[in-house]
Amino acid sequence: MPTSTTSPLWQATAQTFEELALLFPDATLTERQARAPLALTAIVEFTGPMRGRLVLRVSAEVLPSAAANMLGEDDAQHAPLQRDAVGELANVICGNVLPAVAGAEAVFLLSAPRLETGDVVPVREADRAMAQHAAVEVGVEDGRAVVDLWIVEGADALLVPLAA
Amino acid sequence: MSALAVALDRTVPAGRLRERKVGVADLVVSNDPAERIITYALGSCLGVTVHDPVAGVAGMLHLMLPESSIDPVKGEHQPEMFVDTGIPLLFKTAYKMGAKKERMTVKVAGGAHAAANPDDDRFQIGKRNFVALRKIFWKNGVMIAASDVGGAQTSRTMWIDVGSGVVTLKIAGVESTL
Amino acid sequence: MALNVLVVDDSAVMRAMIVRTLKLSGVPLAEIHQAGNGEEGLRVVRDEWVDLVLLDVNMPVMNGEEMLTALRAEEATRALPVIVVSTESSDTRLARLTALDARIVHKPFPPETLRAMIAEVTGHSGIGGSHADEHDVAALASDSADF
Ligand SMILES: [Mg+2]
Numbered sequence: 001m002p003t004s005t006t007s008p009l010w011q012a013t014a015q016t017f018e019e020l021a022l023l024f025p026d027a028t029l030t031e032r033q034a035r036a037p038l039a040l041t042a043i044v045e046f047t048g049p050m051r052g053r054l055v056l057r058v059s060a061e062v063l064p065s066a067a068a069n070m071l072g073e074d075d076a077q078h079a080p081l082q083r084d085a086v087g088e089l090a091n092v093i094c095g096n097v098l099p100a101v102a103g104a105e106a107v108f109l110l111s112a113p114r115l116e117t118g119d120v121v122p123v124r125e126a127d128r129a130m131a132q133h134a135a136v137e138v139g140v141e142d143g144r145a146v147v148d149l150w151i152v153e154g155a156d157a158l159l160v161p162l163a164a
Numbered sequence: 165m166s167a168l169a170v171a172l173d174r175t176v177p178a179g180r181l182r183e184r185k186v187g188v189a190d191l192v193v194s195n196d197p198a199e200r201i202i203t204y205a206l207g208s209c210l211g212v213t214v215h216d217p218v219a220g221v222a223g224m225l226h227l228m229l230p231e232s233s234i235d236p237v238k239g240e241h242q243p244e245m246f247v248d249t250g251i252p253l254l255f256k257t258a259y260k261m262g263a264k265k266e267r268m269t270v271k272v273a274g275g276a277h278a279a280a281n282p283d284d285d286r287f288q289i290g291k292r293n294f295v296a297l298r299k300i301f302w303k304n305g306v307m308i309a310a311s312d313v314g315g316a317q318t319s320r321t322m323w324i325d326v327g328s329g330v331v332t333l334k335i336a337g338v339e340s341t342l
Numbered sequence: 343m344a345l346n347v348l349v350v351d352d353s354a355v356m357r358a359m360i361v362r363t364l365k366l367s368g369v370p371l372a373e374i375h376q377a378g379n380g381e382e383g384l385r386v387v388r389d390e391w392v393d394l395v396l397l398d399v400n401m402p403v404m405n406g407e408e409m410l411t412a413l414r415a416e417e418a419t420r421a422l423p424v425i426v427v428s429t430e431s432s433d434t435r436l437a438r439l440t441a442l443d444a445r446i447v448h449k450p451f452p453p454e455t456l457r458a459m460i461a462e463v464t465g466h467s468g469i470g471g472s473h474a475d476e477h478d479v480a481a482l483a484s485d486s487a488d489f
Contacts, residue, residue, distance in 0.1 A: 019450035022299040024230075024292045070355050072303045072362055081355055088353035091400055092449045095429025104433040112352055112402040252489040265489075298452070304488055305366055307454050 006134045008100030009093075013136050013147050016092045021085070022069040023062070026139035033139035036061055038119035038146060040083065042090035046098065048108035052131065052151040054097070056090040057119055061143030087113030093147060101151065123150050171217035174327035181325060186211075186226045189245035193223035193257045197327030204321050206274035208290035210247075210297060210313075211322040213271045214254060215329035216263035222326040223263075225254040229289065230296035247296040265306075271331045271342050272297065272311040276318040290314065310342045344372035345464060346391050350383035350409065351398035351427070356449075360396050360427060360456070367457040369466045380404030384412055387419055394464060397444070399428035399435075407435065410442050423463050427456065 017025045026033070036059035045053045058066070067076035067085040076082060090113045098108050123131065132151040137144060174197035186192045186203040193214075194201060203211050203226045215222045225244060232239025232246040243249035255265065275290035294313050301308065312320070312333055321334040322342075331342040347364060351357045357376050364371060375390055377383040381404040386392065395413070399406035406426060413419040426439050429449040436446055447459050461467045 016450050018291070018295050019298075019452060022295055022302060024288070024295045067355060069299055069302070071358050072305075074303070084353050085355045088356050091353070092429045095400065095449070096431055099431040099433075104431070107432045107435045109405075110400040112400070248488075255489040259489075300488065302453065305362075307366055307457060308452075 006136065008097050009134045009147060009149050010136045012093045012096035012100065013138060013145070016089055016096065017138065017140060017145070020070065020092055021066040021089060021140075023065060023140050025145070029137065029139040029144060032142055033144045036143035038144075039063065039117070040086055041116040041118065041120040042083075042087045043114045043116065043120070044090050044094045045111040046094060046108045048098075049102055049106045050151050050153055052149065053123075054090060054094040055120070055123075055148045055150075056086065056093060057146045057148075058086055058140070059143030059145075062086075062140045062145060065141050083115045087115055097149060101149075123148070172220065174220050175325070176327045178325075183323075186224050188226055189228050189242055189250075191223065191225045191244045191250065191254055191257065193221065193254070193261060194326045195219065195221045195261045199326045200323050201326065202321070202323035206320040206322060207276050207317070208274070208278050208293065210272060210274040210290075210293045211320070212251065212254060212297070213322070213324045213331050214258050214263065214268045215324065215331075216258065216267045217269075217329055218267050219262035219264065220326070221258050221261045221263040222324050222329055223254055223258045224322070224324055225250050227251075227293065230292045247293060247300060251297070251300050268306075269309045269329065270301070270306055271324075272308055272313060273320050273322045273331075273333055273342060275313040276315045276320075278317065280316050312342055344370040345393040346373045346375070347371065348375045348377065348383060348386050348390075348392045348395045350377045350380065350395065350401070350406065352378050352401040353398075354378075356398070356427075359453075363453045363456045364396075364460065366453065367460045367466075369460055369464050380406060380409030380412070383409050387413065387422070392422065394460075395422060395424045397424055397426050397428075399426060399430045399439075407439060407442075410439065410444055414442050425456075425459055425463060427451070 014025050017023050038057040039060040040058055042056045043053055063082040064076050067082045068074060070085050094110055134149045136147045176198045181200040182198055184192050184199050184201050186201060192201045201224045203224060209226055209228050212225045227247055227250045228245050230247050232249045239246055239249050243253050275294040277285040277290055279285040318335060324331045333340050333342050349357050349360050361374055375386045377386050379401040397406045410424055413422055424444040425447055426444045427447045445459055445463055447456050
């Protein structure tokens with residue numbers, strides 16, 4: 001993957017986790033973090049000079065602390081709030097990485113984040129070959145977060161929508 | 165009506181100030197307007213000052229690490245070392261001298277990278293400290309009035325004059341008001 | 343005079359963060375209304391007195407730029423103060439929003455940045471302490487407070 005995309009994706013991911021979720025993302029994962037299953041997937045589709053999607057997957061360990069930190073609470077076990085929090089993290093990462101990849105002039109339309117329980121495969125096999133891809137994985141609390149960015153150049157090119 | 169209306173100017177001329185030194189993992193709170201609370205060589209550590217102009221109380225904490233959970237025994241015996249134990253102690257000590265949270269001004273300095281290039285700073289203690297500080301402040305409804313945080317291998321000396329509440333930083337020999 | 347504020351964002355967690363910052367900002371507050379998209383936001387503006395709008399851009403149904411355009415097209419809301427709080431980073435779009443007389447706070451934001459913008463736009467500086475007033479702080483602290 002080109003570092004020109006990976007580096008901005010890393011930057012946007014780290015900054016969003018630090019400043020929005022008040023969680024420090026580790027670049028090097030512990031064994032425990034690396035093993036943590038991904039429990040929730042947030043998908044943001046974007047259109048503009050390029051099309052694509054940003055997919056954020058987090059493990060269960062991340063959910064309560066991310067939501068609680070954002071809300072300024074000790075704990076947040078309420079599942080809808082946890083999903084909302086992860087959706088907003090995906091939206092903010094996506095909004096911050098796109099200008100770094102496409103240039104400050106490019107205007108994108110971002111979809112509302114779609115949340116799927118579990119570890120949803122972020123792109124179809126058929127799209128893999130034609131799309132540019134960057135991925136970042138960080139250790140967060142006792143779990144991890146994985147961010148995938150899929151880009152198809154040109155406004156007409158379209159990733160196949162993921163099955164709902 | 166405003167709380168600030170009853171704040172007294174307790175400024176003491178710099179020449180007559182007595183220095184009280186804050187060590188590493190240490191805390192000083194004072195209501196003596198003739199004192200200057202000072203800490204030296206903040207690197208990845210954070211210096212946190214509080215000041216209540218009405219009570220005439222000022223304090224400073226020099227903390228080292230984000231979470232006491234990495235060493236609970238130390239957390240108990242030396243709470244000043246960690247964000248999650250030192251910050252509550254700083255505020256509570258100031259409350260005992262009459263300070264009130266809603267009147268307190270909070271300033272922060274330090275949290276530098278340990279390497280010349282931030283990417284070479286493997287443990288990122290400075291950044292971790294500041295993220296942990298933001299978390300505990302947000303949870304407790306505390307806003308930072310001014311901060312000077314980060315930088316590559318920046319060494320900061322920080323002091324607060326108890327009488328005036330003015331916070332000063334000295335970096336590479338140059339003084340500035342925070 | 344206490345302000346009536348409308349917070350428009352499709353994320354409930356983000357709305358809660360903005361409301362919390364408002365309460366900590368030192369600005370005297372009356373009602374705080376919330377809406378999950380631009381269309382709901384316009385309905386609130388039509389039905390209620392609103393002094394300040396905090397507005398997201400990326401939202402379903404009607405986005406923030408569309409809502410802002412609709413506000414500026416109406417005589418009654420042409421001058422309504424609007425702070426766009428969004429992840430939007432495109433210079434082109436930020437220029438369009440600024441041309442519609444909105445101020446911008448970029449997500450992710452430290453609460454101090456949003457507070458400073460609220461103070462600037464409303465003319466109330468929340469200076470002095472960390473907070474607005476004792477009552478709000480006590481209410482915020484609830485049972486999760488450490489100090
Ligand atoms: Mg949104």
